[in-house]
Amino acid sequence: MSKNFNIDSDNDYNHWFDSPYYHILYENRDYKEAKKFIKKILKYLKLDKGSKILDAACGRGRHSIEIEKLGYKVLGIDLSKNSIKKAKKNENENLNFIIHDISIPLKSKFDAVFNLFTSFGYHNKKKDLDVLHAMEKNLKTGGIGIIDFFNINKIKKDLIENEIIIKKNIKFNIKRKVNQDYVNKSISFKDKKKQYNFNEKVNALSLDNFKNYLNNTNLRIQEVFGDYHLNPFDSDKSTRLIIILKKKSQSNK
Template identity: 50%
Template sequence: MLKDSTMWYASWFDTPYYHILYKDRDHTEAKDFMDNITQYLSLETGEKILDLACGKGRHSIYLNTLGYDVTGVDLSKNSIKYASQFENETLKFRVHDMCQPYSEKFSAVFNLFTSFGYFDKEEDNLNTIKAIKSNLNEKGFGVIDFMNVDYIIQNLVAQETKEVNNIVFNIKRYYQDGYIFKEIKFRDNNEDFLFTERVKSITLSDFKNYFTNANVNLLDIFGNYQLQKFDKTTSPRLILIFK
């Protein structure tokens, strides 16, 4: 039985199974969100965007096709290795810990698709907000696309089975001690695997506290990728615009 490390995201995200399980993510939805958010922020062609925790680069690659100068960073060496094949003069990928400031300034820093709240140390959530702020240029905007935890907990699917590439993933979800857990069990090549995703249930109020402590100004809040008004009960997402 393969257990995840203390930093579960470092082990799980670097396995091929993570990308197998999530290979059918909605790319059209991701593109629509990028269209909507770049238009809302009035970002001009050629401006620099940092895609923080970029994974295999799907958002970065699309943003680059829109004419932006994009840097995608992620802790997963395997994800960055994969994404690097798409590099060009205005698109690059680097291994980087998002708790730490990057070495450049940007017109926008995007943290997308619930790529926040993984850390074992609570202070690292605040450190990430501070790092984002430090990477913004004078007119830059930060964007965090997180789940609406109130909605997610209320609509949690406790048990699910998915078969992908002839692998049967048995998924269990639950809320406990301020975290939302997803246990993923499967068998492949006569070996049993168990990975546990764990994301802190950070509410809008929690984010506001982070922002206050990081001296960040919250500008707007949206509840979905169409940038409609946030509603604590019905919105699937919590999208925060700040600087």
Template identity: 45%
Template sequence: MEWFESWFDTPYYHLLYSNRDYTEAENFITKLTSELQLPPSSKIIDLACGKGRHSVFLNKLGYDVLGLDLSRQSIEFNKQFENQTLLFDVHDMRNPIDADPMDAVFNLFTSFGYFDNEKDDKNVFQSVHNVLKPGGYFVLDYLNEEYVRKNIVPESIITRGDIDFKICKKIEGRHIVKDIQFEADGKPFHFFEKVKLHTLDAINSYATECGFERVKIWGDYQLNDFNKDVSTRCINLFKKKA
């Protein structure tokens, strides 16, 4: 079992990241869909949807949404939100997606770069390309590799409720590794996250090879232009070639 398969399925993962700003996320989604000029009832996949907060909001905006995630527990949780235009399913993003042709696929908040094998990274782009309509959009919201290298915080403690998460970060080769240790219910726990520091060129080469063109890069959730030195995010907008 790979690290993300075990860690993402625990309640502690969701607790650690429970501070994620819903207002910021909803403002980002509103701006993004407006920028793409996606009309109501457009079909969108939220790829690696987690507990569905973006899927649910996209659906409230009038879109037909399919939320996909590897975590069975997250998908079971999300089933409570389903309706005729909002569905959830368990799916590994490296595999082909069995769905009607889509207008857009969103992969948000660093839900890419988990795989050691470069072929797996390419498979993600290929599976997205295959499920999109010609001219469809693929939004890959990723970390800014240069910003991460310059601003890494080696050690920190994050408190959620009565649990103190000790976080240690380091860069190993092409990866940023986050070591996570804590105690809960009298037991010690130890997990880690490992994300590849993809360069802009590497990401674009995967996209080009699979039949995309990159049409825009934003540097934050306010959709400001990307600056490799100061931007906190690297939000790639790809378009499937007709």
């Protein structure tokens, strides 16, 4: 029997991230990388100790855990029930996790909202804007937002169309495609005699696309970095597009 899953419609987008196979395939997306980046970015931001930080689309909480260790109060939110269940094992009075959609504003306000490691652009344009409006609403005036996305130009340049990755005896067959709208990755494999087919579709957003989105919000770009070492963004060479935002004043949207 073959199972097909997509994360590109609002009803079933979560299957891939919620599946154990996502974590098997990307086991190298580790806590070491998160620790280094969080140390660097928090040093740059100079937020007061005890500040409230929202990790929007936190996955299993690798960044949230590091942020809390450095003296901040953290709430991690994600729609993946399995990831939140795992993250909750690390909870303490300054570190909490809940299942929540990042496009829906919370009741409390935060000093900073982080959206890390390509946790944006999985839905249609309206929902992308909802995510930015929720970020805006979740921030105190003067609060800081961070969006850490891929650099679409680099993705297009370095695209490996077909790849086979073997992890835990599972042969993942990965096919990638990029067009002007999407980066599409299909992941097929067999496990315990069952065939699985997942699909991950992310909007092919450039810095200019983000600028257009942000024109509809009260979030203003403060700085743009191009990697986890916080080097300046270069649209041809940078591995990441890391946008630092500041909330001006509350809009009515």
